[in-house]
Amino acid sequence: MNASDSLATLPKADLHVHQEATRYLDLVLAEREGREPYDWSAWRDRLAAELPPGKERLQRIGSVQPVSLEHDNDDELFTARFAALMRDHAAAGACYVEIRCGGEVATRDGFMSMFREAEQQVQADYPRLHAEVLAIVIGAGQDPERADAFADDCIRASDEGLAGIDFLYAPYDIEADWTPMYRLAERFADAGLGITAHAGELSTANIAAAARMPGLTRIGHGIHAATDPELLQLLVDQGVTLECALTCNDYFGVLPDLEEHPLLRLVEAGVAVTLATDNPVQLSTTIEQEYSVAAGLGMSDAQLADFTRNAIRAAFTSDERKSAMLGELAAARGKRSAFTAVDRAYDARP
Template sequence: MTEEELHAIVHLPKVELHTHFEGMAPPAFIRGLAKEKKVDLSRIFRPDGSYDYRDFWHFLEVYEAATSVLKSPEDFARLCTAVLEESAANGVVYQETFLSPDFCGGGDVAAWKEYLHAIREAATVAERDLGITLRGVITCIRHFGSDQARDTACCAAETAGDFITGFGMGGDEKKGRQRDFSWAFDCAREAGLQLTTHAGEWNGPSEVREAVEDLGVERIGHGVNAHTDPALLEMLAERGVTLEVCPGSNVFLGVFPSLDQHPIAKLRKAGVPVTISTDDPPFFHTTMRKEYEALAKTFRWGEEDFRDLNRIAIGAAFCDEATRSAIAKRLEQP
């Protein structure tokens, strides 16, 4: 692959479906906010200023510590501007992000609406000035339990519309079962929201099957451990269940030892709809351009492979048809 070909790939317009809003917070932004609020978060940073954690479960603790300084709607508006500037700089033209009312008003519907208004205003300005479109997917937190997930689903139902377009679940995959959260997902579905859930990142393929069969989701966050079950791969391909794959995140956290051993190429070959995302990019020292470059070099994928991945992504996006059509046209630009 020539440098010219690689340059064309990394500079393609991109669609990204799997990001955690607070997890996109640049470390400098969080350090600055902590300083303003006189909060000592030095324990969560390395000497070079990056986030510091030992493993996935410690990452969850550091993540929650970082989000602890995000206290007000204004804080989240500023965060929105910071993360969309970074995404737009990496060529992302459409992005979906996971938003949790648990972190924005403690699950109270009235408080959540204030936070959402601030985030949406910032997103509107970014779309005008940076050309990036943002949509929100409200997520319950698995390790917070199914009762709290019900409150989150009520927040989602109350604010479903053209900006809040989806509902999902993140958090510790080792806690509980997918079916424990059926009430929350049924509530969100009845409100017209599209559905996704984290599954098959740490647990095996049965977790992915349960997510599809018990919750009826249209997309799976990660889902990479489905690669060990041929029958499951066939089911995902037949039903068109899209996997929100985050290769850099998976390697960084040790789900797979290296990118060349990541199953993303196997998943594509099996006909499973696959997309590329960064998950929590500053935590995993990645960007969308870095993801594209690494995948191109490792799997020798060309420009048309990445254009196809983006077509799949916008086809699976939780947005209205007018937005989908507008973004699809941008993706085909030379």
């Protein structure tokens, strides 16, 4: 079995994908209307020509809406766009995807039943695919009243199946004030919601504050921790899992070079790492491609399997779903004929 065969059969998991609302609406509508979808490759080329890599380019991440968001008011289209995202992941070998939604999407009336309907549609073709939803809380420090009201809605939605919360805030590349977010996080943790936060994508700022947040178990990106031994130790001590998005980091230029991506350093430091697509339509990537890029950075088959194992362990989903997915992962690993001594030793770790 060669490397690409074993990658194809490995169950994959993506803990960090944004809903890409109008981008998926565009894909669904393009197929129905028999037209080409928006050309993201040309958009990326334009942006790369206009803006230097790093913060400026990253700030343009949501700047294009290829179709009107009004299409989202149609429940059937709304369901179809979530199904399209899940289907893309399932077709790329995912057993699990967590979709994070901004705005009022995750607290919309009837949302979870439409989300589960989308999941069931995809499971008809890909039975092992499971999906959950996170709500993004933005600007808790800027508008505390609004953030409180949104938190109330999220806590209510947790009864219907909302799985977790993702914090986005400003400033992002220098230290933010985490006091208002900690206050909300305590409420979310009490309600049983999983908690993650974007941090450490552009610099080491906010990684320590995020790692110490009540109830937080994961960080989106966090890659710049690799430059600071104390931060690495903090992530290990706090048991924080990092959601690493290699193509996203490369395109937005948050590191000098993909070849210098600290993925291996994070893994070797003992940090639990997972792979993620972040914005797969805009970046033309898939979760399979992310695993393939990681393999290109020198990760072994056993380490690639660990990304899935770490993701399942850190997933904001039921123990029942986790057990089923860990069982599938073990079965897929067991079926491999070329299971090397290095792999065996790696898998035998506690």
